[in-house]
């Protein structure tokens with residue numbers, strides 16, 4: 001059994017900006033939940049952001065760029081949320097270090113949790129390749145991050161290493 005950090009909104013918690021959860025229809029994801037040691041976290045809630053809250057997107061880059069200070073996370077009301085989101089990412093990394101977590105399944109497309117795709121910063125519904133700040137900081141530390149759509153990859157990996 002391995003510890004896996006999982007975005008709370010994938011676990012039925014209604015913590016997204018609009019007060020919803022994310023439905024996952026994946027036998028491999030369910031297998032992970034039933035057989036592994038799951039640690040739930042919503043990085044945005046962990047830093048005190050409310051439900052509901054304004055939607056946010058990364059402007060001028062991706063999570064890596066936000067961490068280096070060359071891109072910003074803005075709310076749809078133009079508020080600069082970069083510091084809050086980066087703090088949430090740092091808290092997620094600290095949790096992983098404290099609990100020796102090497103794997104994460106995080107919600108795709110989120111400016112925090114997205115690992116392969118994020119929105120393009122224009123609130124137009126268009127996605128681009130890139131990661132959110134949480135996925136970026138975890139990957140920079142060697143933690144393997146998967147989206148909910150790639151649960152089968154993590155299942156395969158766990159089955160090989162154990």
Ligand code: SF4
Pocket residue numbers: 007008009010015016017041042043044045107110112113
């Ligand atoms: S995607 Fe991540 S930050 Fe957004 S609601 Fe889900 S757990 Fe929270």
